[in-house]
Amino acid sequence: MGEEFTHIWVYLSTTPLLGLTVTLVAYQAGMWIYVRANMNPLLNPVLIAVLMLVGLLMITGTDYPTYFDGAQFVHFMLGPATVALAVPLYQQFQKVRGSFWMILTAILAGSITAALSAIGVAWAMGVSRETLLSIAPKSVTAPIAMGIAEVMGGVPSLTAVLVILTGIIGAVLGTWILNILNIKDWRARGLAIGTASHGIGTARALQVNEVAGAFASLAMGLNGLATAVLLPLILGLIF
Amino acid sequence: MTLGFITWLLVFQLLGEVMSRGFELPLPGPVVGMALLFVALVVRGDLPQGLKDTAGGLLKHLSLLFVPAGVGVMMHLHLLQDEWPGITAALVVSTVLTIAVTALVMVGLGKITAKLTKTSGQGPSDG
Numbered sequence: 001m002g003e004e005f006t007h008i009w010v011y012l013s014t015t016p017l018l019g020l021t022v023t024l025v026a027y028q029a030g031m032w033i034y035v036r037a038n039m040n041p042l043l044n045p046v047l048i049a050v051l052m053l054v055g056l057l058m059i060t061g062t063d064y065p066t067y068f069d070g071a072q073f074v075h076f077m078l079g080p081a082t083v084a085l086a087v088p089l090y091q092q093f094q095k096v097r098g099s100f101w102m103i104l105t106a107i108l109a110g111s112i113t114a115a116l117s118a119i120g121v122a123w124a125m126g127v128s129r130e131t132l133l134s135i136a137p138k139s140v141t142a143p144i145a146m147g148i149a150e151v152m153g154g155v156p157s158l159t160a161v162l163v164i165l166t167g168i169i170g171a172v173l174g175t176w177i178l179n180i181l182n183i184k185d186w187r188a189r190g191l192a193i194g195t196a197s198h199g200i201g202t203a204r205a206l207q208v209n210e211v212a213g214a215f216a217s218l219a220m221g222l223n224g225l226a227t228a229v230l231l232p233l234i235l236g237l238i239f
Numbered sequence: 240m241t242l243g244f245i246t247w248l249l250v251f252q253l254l255g256e257v258m259s260r261g262f263e264l265p266l267p268g269p270v271v272g273m274a275l276l277f278v279a280l281v282v283r284g285d286l287p288q289g290l291k292d293t294a295g296g297l298l299k300h301l302s303l304l305f306v307p308a309g310v311g312v313m314m315h316l317h318l319l320q321d322e323w324p325g326i327t328a329a330l331v332v333s334t335v336l337t338i339a340v341t342a343l344v345m346v347g348l349g350k351i352t353a354k355l356t357k358t359s360g361q362g363p364s365d366g
Contacts, residue, residue, distance in 0.1 A: 019307075027303045046302045050309040057313060064314050071307030078304045080248040080297060082269035083255070086276035087294035090286060093277075102348045110341030118333035125325030131318050135329050139337055142305040147267025157311025158318060162330065164309070169334045177335055183342045185349065192342035196334050199301065219341070225274060232265035 013062060019070020026052045041171035041204055047164050082143040089221035092214055103191060107219050110195035111226040114139040115234050134158040136235070137227055138166040141198040144224035148231055163198065170197020171204035186211040194219030244293035251276045 012018045029052065030045030037043045057067055068075070096103055115136055122132045133154030137145040142163045149159035174193045183189055186209050193201040194216030202220050206213030255272025258264065264271065280286060312319070319326065 023306055023310075024303070027300075027306055046306055046309060049303075049306050050312065053306070053310045054313045057310070064311055067310065068307060071310070074304055075307040077297065078308075079252045079269045079272075080245065081301055081304055082267075083248045083251045083272040083276055084294035084297045086251075086273045086280065087286065087291060088298065089273075089277055090280040091291075093281070099352075102345065102352060105348060106341050106345035109344040110337050113340040114333055114337040117336045118329045121332045122325050122329040125322075125328055127322050127325035127329070128318070131322050131326065134318075135326060138330060139334070141301075142308075143301070144267065144270055144273075146305065146308055147270055151265050151267055155315050155318070157308050158315050160305050160309040161312045161319075162326065166330050166334055169330055170338060173331075173335060174338055177338050178342055181339060181342060183346055185346055188342045188345035188349070191345050192338040195341045196337035225270065228266050228270045 013060075013066065016070035016073065019067045020073055021070075022053060022056060022067075023049075023071045023074055026056075039203070039207065041168050041200060044164055044168055044200060047161075047168070050161065050164075078143045078146075082147070085141070085144075085221055085224065088217055092218035092221070095214065096218065103187075103215075103218065104222065106188070106191055107195050107222045108226055108230075110192065110219075111139075111223050111230055112234070114196060114223075115227065115231055119234075119238065130155060131158065133235075135162055136231055138162045139170075139196050139198065140224050140227045141220050144228060145198075148228055152231065152235060164200065167197045167200025170201040174201060174204065175208070187215045190215030191219045195223045198223070241289050241293060244287070244290045247290065248272075248276075248293070248297075251279075 026049040027045065030048035033048055034040070034043050034045040053067070056062075057064065093100070118135050118138055119132060122135050127135070130153075133152045134149050134156075136152065136154065137148040137159060140148065140163065142160050145159050145163045146156040148154075149156045170193060174189075174197065178189050178192060183192070190205050190209070190212035193205045193212070198220045202213060202216035205216035251272040252269050253272075254275055255270065256268030258275075259266050259268040259271045
């Protein structure tokens with residue numbers, strides 16, 4: 001029986017089927033926990049899935065490239081999904097055309113603040129260049145942020161995890177900060193959360209208020225584009 | 240989700256990659272593709288229902304799509320282990336500042352715009 005299992009394992013571990021299946025199972029498990037916990041941002045489904053998979057790979061002694069052979073089928077869809085972000089961006093853009101310049105200015109201010117403050121604090125704390133470049137796009141939605149990290153010479157997978165952590169921080173602290181600042185305008189609240197903490201913040205904003213959710217979604221798309229354009233310029237000035 | 244609109248997304252991604260590499264832009268190809276599709280929609284002036292459905296289907300589980308890359312962090316655990324104080328400080332400080340600045344700029348601009356429309360709304364007396 002033991003020997004038979006080893007044979008099966010040796011076979012399965014060389015086919016893409018296993019990596020693909022465990023990715024989907026881990027994600028669904030993460031979603032299940034997240035929904036049961038009333039969508040508490042601390043129990044982010046992606047973070048749960050990543051922790052489960054890292055644990056599984058370590059326990060079974062599987063290396064990352066072997067896992068990725070299967071998981072790449074999911075990973076490939078990131079490209080078309082990034083292009084598809086143009087659709088919600090266009091839909092939100094249609095609704096706010098009148099105040100578009102105001103919104104764009106606020107998002108650009110947020111985008112520059114996000115990049116400069118992250119780079120500044122990381123640099124002051126003596127973080128390595130590789131990590132610093134992975135932190136820089138942390139407020140941008142993961143598919144775009146990973147692309148930016150790759151272009152800039154950071155570590156895309158580290159960026160993916162830092163993006164999720166940033167989303168959680170924004171979703172948890174956002175309401176508190178905005179209340180301290182006495183911001184009552186739902187549009188401003190949504191823009192701030194979407195710019196700072198992308199999709200995870202947007203999901204949180206949507207739970208609270210529909211207008212805030214729509215503006216968060218717009219901010220997420222625009223900040224992705226803005227950071228992709230601005231970050232190389234900012235880093236070019238610094239380094 | 241129709242094949243036709245998946246094809247369009249891939250065509251825009253491909254155009255983005257070609258432009259990004261061709262002009263040596265420091266931008267990821269898919270992001271250029273996203274910008275091109277956005278411009279195409281604005282020029283066209285409406286959103287085909289099929290594209291809306293296809294994009295919606297793909298984006299519904301957007302977070303699943305970056306799980307495989309996220310798992311790659313296991314190859315860089317030493318970075319997290321060695322540099323977590325700097326990373327944590329950067330994430331928290333930067334997120335708080337970004338939220339504050341974005342909200343304050345938006346509210347500030349709203350006040351300025353309101354003032355401007357009020358003064359211009361007072362009639363032709365000043366002009």
